Amino acid sequence: MHVLLLGGTTEARRLAEMLNAQAPHLRVTSSLAGRVASPRSLPGQVRIGGFGGADGLARWLREHDVDALIDATHPFAGTISFNAAHAAAVTHTPLLALRRPGWVPVEGDDWHPAGSLEEAAAVLPTLGSRVFLTTGRMGLAAFAALDELWFLVRSVDPPEAPHPRSMEALLERGPFDLDGERELLRRFRIDVVVTKDSGGSGTAPKLVAAREAGVPVVVVRRPPVPEEVPVTAEPEQALEWLIGHLDGTDGIVA
Known part of the structure; x- marks a missing residue:
């Protein structure tokens, strides 16, 4: 089974490493935007560059038989998150957003x-x-x-x-x-x-x-993201969700 991981973040790297170690039977493709000249190496397959918008991403999902999609992009890469939501909807591909929480000011912050x-x-x-x-x-x-x-x-x-x-x-x-x-x-x-x-x-x-x-x-402040997409902040929960969807038990994200 094929998983497309829209990456570029620390959380995406952790999830790719966990999938490589704990679910070696899965085919994982990490997709990077290409904004960093020398990205760190990742396990599994890696593709670099855009998809050509939401329709291009949907076409890629179909052509490469993707069974699940993880949006683990940077919080400020807002466009790709909306493209992922559209592409997942039209191709009926399960989608989860792996998104770290924003910072919260504490006493003494200006x-x-x-x-x-x-x-x-x-x-x-x-x-x-x-x-x-x-x-x-x-x-x-x-x-x-x-x-x-x-x-x-x-x-x-x-x-x-x-x-x-x-x-x-x-x-x-x-x-x-x-x-x-x-x-x-x-x-x-x-x-x-x-x-x-x-x-x-x-x-x-x-x-x-x-x-x-x-x-x-x-x-x-962060740009808006699709509200209809389920979200988790932890790679461990993303792994649970992913395995649940791929084995038919519908993993639940708390």
């Missing part, structure tokens, strides 16, 4: 929500002048006109223009630890942080470091 990168850029001049920008290399154009600010941009691959004129690139791949994030804020004299609400623990230490240092954080 968070400033934004509905988009453009909204985040608009509020920045009122909050600080030395920005730690952790939204990835995509979308830097939204900050390109802020010539009066200095940016530290962290991404896996080198940023491409258009981007802020006063900028230093920090090429790193998470997860990141708290001591390292504390040192980064101190060394670069950061006075405001910008992040997407990606959730998860791998990049959360920057929020703790900002709270400790009294640094404000601009948090870009």
Whole structure:
């Protein structure tokens, strides 16, 4: 039986590894968008690139005899989630979303929500002048006109223009630890942080470091996702659901 795993996240990797170890009889294809030049290796088959929209994904599901679909894409890859919901519906393919919960502010946080990168850029001049920008290399154009600010941009691959004129690139791949994030804020004299609400623990230490240092954080809210798709936050529950559907017992996600 064939499982298509729309991946690119830590949770998707964990699920692929679990399927390889615990369900070796399944054929698993992990699909990556191709936005990272050198993705980490994955067990099973790997395809890179888009499908050509919802209809293209539906066609791929049919042509490759996919028995179940897991949407474990990044919380900000909203379009593919809607495409997956449409493709699963028209092909009658069981679909589960493996989606990490968003972050929740705690006492001491100075968070400033934004509905988009453009909204985040608009509020920045009122909050600080030395920005730690952790939204990835995509979308830097939204900050390109802020010539009066200095940016530290962290991404896996080198940023491409258009981007802020006063900028230093920090090429790193998470997860990141708290001591390292504390040192980064101190060394670069950061006075405001910008992040997407990606959730998860791998990049959360920057929020703790900002709270400790009294640094404000601009948090870009997640885009909408299909509400009709069942969701779990844990790869273990996704594995239970998947095996249940494939063996006919309809695994239940709590």
